[in-house]
Amino acid sequence: MRCAASVGLAPQEGESGSFGTRVPPGATxxxxxxxxxxxxxxxxxxxxxxxxxxxxxxxxxxxGFPGVAHAQTCAVxxxxxxxxxxxxxxQMPINPISATLLRSGxxxxxxGSENDARNNSEGSESYRAALWDxxxxxxxxxxxxxxxxxVFCSGTAALPDGRALVVGGTSDYSFTGESRASFFxxxxxxxxxxxxxxxxxxxxxxTTLADGRVMAFSGLRQTGGTSNTVEIYDLQNAGPGxxxxxxxxxxxxxxxxxxxxxxxxxxxxxxxxxxTNSTAWIFDPVPRTWTASTAITRNRSYxxxxxxxxxxxxxxxxxxxxxxxxxxxxxTEIIDLSVASPVxxxxxxxxxxRIQLDAVILPNGKVLAHGGSVNNEAPDGPGKxxxxxxxTSNTFSSAGVASYSRLYHSASLLxxxxxxxxxxxxPANRGTYLAAIEIYTPAYLFDSSDRLITTGRPNITGINPAxxxxxxxxxxxxxxxxxxxxxxxxxxxxxxxxxxxxMEQRLIGLCGPSPQPPCSxxxxxxxxxxxxxxxxxxxxxxxxxxxxxxxxxxxxxxxLTTYGTSPPLGAIASPATDVTIPAGSSVSFGTATAAAKxxxxxxxxxxxxxxxxxxxxxxxxxxxxxxxxxxxxxxxGNSDPSPPTRIVTVTPATPDFHISVSPSGRLVNPGQxxxxxxxxxxxxxxxxxxxxxxxxxxxxxxxxxxxGFSPSTITxxxxxxxxxxxTASAVPYALSLTVTGTSGTLTxxxxxxxxxxxxxxxxxxxxxxxxQVSLSWVASVGASGYQVKRSxxxxxxxxxxxxxxxxxxxxxxxxxxxTYHYVVSATYTGGPVAGGASANSSQASATPQAAxxxxxxxxxxxPGNTQVSLSWTASSGATSYNVKRSxxxxxxxTTVGSP
Numbered sequence: 001m002r003c004a005a006s007v008g009l010a011p012q013e014g015e016s017g018s019f020g021t022r023v024p025p026g027a028t029x030x031x032x033x034x035x036x037x038x039x040x041x042x043x044x045x046x047x048x049x050x051x052x053x054x055x056x057x058x059x060x061x062x063x064g065f066p067g068v069a070h071a072q073t074c075a076v077x078x079x080x081x082x083x084x085x086x087x088x089x090x091q092m093p094i095n096p097i098s099a100t101l102l103r104s105g106x107x108x109x110x111x112g113s114e115n116d117a118r119n120n121s122e123g124s125e126s127y128r129a130a131l132w133d134x135x136x137x138x139x140x141x142x143x144x145x146x147x148x149x150x151v152f153c154s155g156t157a158a159l160p161d162g163r164a165l166v167v168g169g170t171s172d173y174s175f176t177g178e179s180r181a182s183f184f185x186x187x188x189x190x191x192x193x194x195x196x197x198x199x200x201x202x203x204x205x206x207t208t209l210a211d212g213r214v215m216a217f218s219g220l221r222q223t224g225g226t227s228n229t230v231e232i233y234d235l236q237n238a239g240p241g242x243x244x245x246x247x248x249x250x251x252x253x254x255x256x257x258x259x260x261x262x263x264x265x266x267x268x269x270x271x272x273x274x275x276t277n278s279t280a281w282i283f284d285p286v287p288r289t290w291t292a293s294t295a296i297t298r299n300r301s302y303x304x305x306x307x308x309x310x311x312x313x314x315x316x317x318x319x320x321x322x323x324x325x326x327x328x329x330x331x332t333e334i335i336d337l338s339v340a341s342p343v344x345x346x347x348x349x350x351x352x353x354r355i356q357l358d359a360v361i362l363p364n365g366k367v368l369a370h371g372g373s374v375n376n377e378a379p380d381g382p383g384k385x386x387x388x389x390x391x392t393s394n395t396f397s398s399a400g401v402a403s404y405s406r407l408y409h410s411a412s413l414l415x416x417x418x419x420x421x422x423x424x425x426x427p428a429n430r431g432t433y434l435a436a437i438e439i440y441t442p443a444y445l446f447d448s449s450d451r452l453i454t455t456g457r458p459n460i461t462g463i464n465p466a467x468x469x470x471x472x473x474x475x476x477x478x479x480x481x482x483x484x485x486x487x488x489x490x491x492x493x494x495x496x497x498x499x500x501x502x503m504e505q506r507l508i509g510l511c512g513p514s515p516q517p518p519c520s521x522x523x524x525x526x527x528x529x530x531x532x533x534x535x536x537x538x539x540x541x542x543x544x545x546x547x548x549x550x551x552x553x554x555x556x557x558x559x560l561t562t563y564g565t566s567p568p569l570g571a572i573a574s575p576a577t578d579v580t581i582p583a584g585s586s587v588s589f590g591t592a593t594a595a596a597k598x599x600x601x602x603x604x605x606x607x608x609x610x611x612x613x614x615x616x617x618x619x620x621x622x623x624x625x626x627x628x629x630x631x632x633x634x635x636x637g638n639s640d641p642s643p644p645t646r647i648v649t650v651t652p653a654t655p656d657f658h659i660s661v662s663p664s665g666r667l668v669n670p671g672q673x674x675x676x677x678x679x680x681x682x683x684x685x686x687x688x689x690x691x692x693x694x695x696x697x698x699x700x701x702x703x704x705x706x707x708g709f710s711p712s713t714i715t716x717x718x719x720x721x722x723x724x725x726x727t728a729s730a731v732p733y734a735l736s737l738t739v740t741g742t743s744g745t746l747t748x749x750x751x752x753x754x755x756x757x758x759x760x761x762x763x764x765x766x767x768x769x770x771x772q773v774s775l776s777w778v779a780s781v782g783a784s785g786y787q788v789k790r791s792x793x794x795x796x797x798x799x800x801x802x803x804x805x806x807x808x809x810x811x812x813x814x815x816x817x818x819t820y821h822y823v824v825s826a827t828y829t830g831g832p833v834a835g836g837a838s839a840n841s842s843q844a845s846a847t848p849q850a851a852x853x854x855x856x857x858x859x860x861x862x863p864g865n866t867q868v869s870l871s872w873t874a875s876s877g878a879t880s881y882n883v884k885r886s887x888x889x890x891x892x893x894t895t896v897g898s899p
Contacts, residue, residue: 217258326376361506388442461480472529670758694706854875
């Protein structure tokens with residue numbers, strides 16, 4: 001193909017010359033526009049001696065400079081449209097039966113015996129809970145703690161002071177319930193037992209009421225069978241703590257779906273876990289009476305229920321049911337409880353039927369429905385695809401595709417950074433669970449190029465009052481920075497989820513689209529808090545600001561309270577420190593703190609409670625470790641938010657021992673071994689031999705074996721090393737291990753978890769091309785796939801741009817001249833409880849560049865009257881040419897045109 005150009009040479013000084021191009025029709029790689037310019041006219045004698053050359057511009061055809069880099073993505077996920085699911089590079093070391101977001105931003109994981117009957121035994125030290133910092137990058141962000149009784153399948157609600165109240169649990173695995181309850185204090189990270197309930201409650205719902213009391217309903221009794229009573233915990237009820245039980249006129253299912261209404265009453269949807277009632281009911285917590293409501297429309301067992309956003313000025317209460325039943329339905333339904341005769345009306349269908357699903361309210365008021373399956377505890381592909389419900393349009397849209405099926409004993413919560421955590425799943429044998437942790441980043445945190453939004457996001461810089469403690473119907477202000485105007489503000493109550501139901505979550509609008517008051521002001525918002533506890537029960541809330549682009553801030557915690565003064569603070573004067581005593585001995589208790597009421601709790605003691613300022617001697621007859629506490633209450637009913645404690649260790653009259661296993665969990669790559677330390681501590685002069693064994697209620701999976709103990713017996717006191725071996729065929733998997741120590745008739749157990757995980761890919765290389773980067777890496781043993789992540793900032797944050805089943809990937813649609821930074825993580829998805837991801841590989845970077853065309857060939861120059869006509873053969877890939885000229889053979893040349 002020939003390209004041509006005429007170069008005019010002006011004979012007289014001061015005249016303008018022109019360049020015109022003559023391009024054959026259909027020629028590619030040749031410029032199609034005319035170019036004119038002014039050149040210095042050469043002297044007449046130079047004309048015939050001019051030499052010209054043509055150089056191709058180094059621009060590849062079609063490369064250009066697109067304004068947006070299009071990212072390849074996994075499955076059907078397009079982050080800025082559907083959000084992104086990412087597996088963390090570490091695993092959950094205990095079976096996460098329930099999860100509660102604390103005011104510290106940490107997540108309390110309550111597991112107890114972890115659905116492993118071996119851990120539920122007399123003398124067991126195998127009841128566990130964990131505290132997780134979801135912002136942490138490594139396994140060390142999860143700290144595991146041993147508990148004194150089995151809180152497996154309990155219910156959790158938040159007290160107004162921010163402590164979690166964990167209600168009930170498992171007495172044993174013959175389906176009998178535990179009557180104990182405990183606080184978790186996020187200030188001290190300490191578990192403190194409360195007064196006991198009358199009823200045992202295994203699978204009970206706990207609900208924070210409009211006045212800050214906590215309602216416990218349903219659950220299996222201590223003698224078996226489902227309780228139909230309500231017990232209410234009241235911090236002002238010094239002594240017993242719990243009000244006497246009142247019976248409902250019906251027997252509810254386990255974990256009944258309850259919602260607090262703006263009028264302070266509690267709506268029960270008629271649905272629960274494992275059963276239903278024929279009608280919904282409404283409970284009035286003041287007289288503690290029940291009133292029948294509307295009939296249910298179908299069995300939605302193990303579906304979920306959400307109270308939709310409560311928006312000013314009306315705060316209309318609407319409750320939505322999602323899925324449930326077996327086989328599960330994809331249907332939803334909504335009831336408006338503000339009307340005189342409420343009825344269920346059909347809502348839009350989800351993308352699939354879901355039983356054992358989770359539903360999470362996002363800061364923008366939309367509801368993420370995900371997980372579950374059509375057939376109970378049977379993983380399926382459609383259940384991995386998440387749905388996003390918009391209550392404004394009453395429609396569902398896609399929310400991406402998760403990597404794992406989340407079924408029985410899964411949990412999902414909104415985090416303070418506006419992302420969603422998804423953990424657990426326990427549909428297979430006891431002793432196994434899915435340890436992989438996924439984080440869902442909603443679409444509102446990505447820009448249109450599928451890059452994480454890291455700048456310009458709304459940022460709350462201050463709250464007035466500075467304490468963040470606000471009364472009801474009160475004015476308060478929020479200062480912020482943002483690149484776009486603020487379009488809405490909302491309070492979200494931290495969630496507490498178990499068995500497909502979040503007992504605590506709710507969203508309350510503060511300002512936003514009509515009918516809400518507008519969000520006015522630049523840099524400062526003047527807001528009004530909710531009008532009362534029915535709309536927003538007292539306690540801690542996450543405050544989110546959302547800008548006009550739909551991007552939410554990270555949350556700032558505030559506290560809603562009915563009290564205008566600071567709470568009282570108590571101190572225990574006697575005993576001055578923790579004490580150790582033999583069984584049958586007494587400890588004297590007392591305080592010098594002046595208060596209107598005193599509420600002492602003495603677990604394992606006689607008496608078990610006291611309301612005296614100085615209770616005096618309390619006798620402890622049963623060996624164990626007991627955390628006693630004092631809660632002081634002032635004249636207006638406000639109480640100490642972090643009551644002081646004393647630990648009383650009661651030793652047995654005869655020799656015994658204690659066993660412990662550390663660490664609480666170990667990560668191991670396929671083909672490697674790892675070790676645990678088992679320690680025996682003597683009590684009351686114990687000197688006997690303790691033989692050690694390890695087992696799990698679930699069989700050891702293929703590729704996992706015990707290497708035994710060294711030594712296999714500990715005499716008196718000391719430690720032993722347990723070795724666990726894996727082969728290259730082992731897959732990512734969490735195995736609950738119960739270590740049993742036996743000495744004659746004495747038996748004690750301890751728990752830990754073996755977590756098989758993948759090593760990160762190695763030797764990542766990135767080779768630039770035109771508009772693309774080619775990546776390759778060395779495989780990780782046991783991986784079934786890889787996630788490729790990219791950033792334009794060295795060190796991240798990275799967004800997933802593609803998946804590969806092999807060890808290479810080509811990232812296309814990139815901008816030439818821009819440097820891209822990559823990491824790759826290995827992944828595994830397998831059976832219902834197998835799965836996980838590695839840490840990221842080392843980073844590799846590359847800068848795509850346009851391909852350089854070959855020089856033109858066949859250049860000819862034809863003289864004319866004051867001009868020279870040039871032609872040449874087109875260069876493949878060229879988009880334009882530079883014409884250069886010299887009066888000296890061999891140059892130097894000067895560009896005289898760019899046809």
